[in-house]
Amino acid sequence: MITIALCLTIWRCDDRPWMRVLGVAALLLVIAQGVLGGIRVELDQVRLAQIHGCVGPLFFSLAVAIAAFTSRWWHRTDSQVVSAGKFRRMALITTGLAYLQIVLGSNLRHIPPAADHGIFGAALVFHLMVAAVIAVQVAILAVSVWRTRPGLSLTLPASILAALLAVQLMFGVATWIWKYGIPFEFMQDWQPFAGWVNTAGSMSESLIITAHVATGSLILVTALLISLRSVRFSYLSARLANRMGGVA
Numbered sequence: 001m002i003t004i005a006l007c008l009t010i011w012r013c014d015d016r017p018w019m020r021v022l023g024v025a026a027l028l029l030v031i032a033q034g035v036l037g038g039i040r041v042e043l044d045q046v047r048l049a050q051i052h053g054c055v056g057p058l059f060f061s062l063a064v065a066i067a068a069f070t071s072r073w074w075h076r077t078d079s080q081v082v083s084a085g086k087f088r089r090m091a092l093i094t095t096g097l098a099y100l101q102i103v104l105g106s107n108l109r110h111i112p113p114a115a116d117h118g119i120f121g122a123a124l125v126f127h128l129m130v131a132a133v134i135a136v137q138v139a140i141l142a143v144s145v146w147r148t149r150p151g152l153s154l155t156l157p158a159s160i161l162a163a164l165l166a167v168q169l170m171f172g173v174a175t176w177i178w179k180y181g182i183p184f185e186f187m188q189d190w191q192p193f194a195g196w197v198n199t200a201g202s203m204s205e206s207l208i209i210t211a212h213v214a215t216g217s218l219i220l221v222t223a224l225l226i227s228l229r230s231v232r233f234s235y236l237s238a239r240l241a242n243r244m245g246g247v248a
Contacts, residue, residue: 003030006066014070022066029059046110053106057099057217064221068228073153087144088230094137094161095227098220101130105216109209131172134219138165141226153229161222164215171212178205 003026010023033055040048068074104127111120138161145158 003027003063006063010066010070019066019069022062022069026059026062026066029055029062033059046112049110050106053109053213054103057102057220060217061099061221061224064224065228068225073229074232086148087141088227088234090137090141090144091223091227091230094134094141095220095223097130097134097137098216098223101127101134102216102220104130105213131169135165135169138162138219138223141223145226150233154226154233157222157226157229161219161226164219164222168212168215168219171208171215174208175212178202178208 007023007027011020014020014023033052036048036052036055039045040052104123108120108123108127111123142158142162145154149155
């Protein structure tokens with residue numbers, strides 16, 4: 001219902017054709033997600049669960065993009081043009097990697113119990129490798145933004161992104177411990193883990209896994225916001241340069 005109201009409001013109040021397309025796209029995505037959820041419940045198929053886990057973050061990302069495109073900041077940045085070209089590409093790559101990680105995580109969560117152990121091991125290793133790449137990418141992006149100091153509109157989301165990454169890494173370790181047990185033998189002697197016993201399907205396990213998934217989506221949309229604002233700054237910088245060239 002909220003997405004229907006959003007779509008109608010965009011068509012009534014925003015005369016940009018591409019924004020109207022995004023409004024319709026958001027409505028179609030949320031409908032598709034609802035249909036997938038219903039079919040998933042009825043058929044209980046693993047593949048549908050994987051697809052359902054990937055479409056949700058897409059809708060969330062589109063909603064955040066629409067919020068950015070309709071914000072006051074987007075329409076008043078002519079007086080706040082900064083050079084953002086150096087980390088625009090890094091932000092876009094980070095966004096792509098974050099969504100890839102969500103897809104990998106969805107597949108890892110829904111591997112059938114009867115599947116070969118090699119499939120699970122390969123999926124886990126790939127998931128961890130992409131996590132390491134994202135960690136390096138986010139660190140480079142955040143440091144680049146902090147050094148450039150382009151203003152609060154980019155430094156704040158860059159700081160939030162770095163904090164989310166740290167939280168996500170902790171949730172990742174916690175997810176493994178709650179779902180599969182203590183990963184290393186030397187940790188089993190630590191006081192917090194002494195006598196640790198996993199309980200399949202417990203409330204704490206569900207909360208930890210849900211927090212891990214939700215934080216992944218927050219990382220995705222935060223990186224997307226940095227990307228959109230970087231692209232906006234780059235566009236305004238190019239337009240300003242063209243104006244200056246015309247004056248000259």
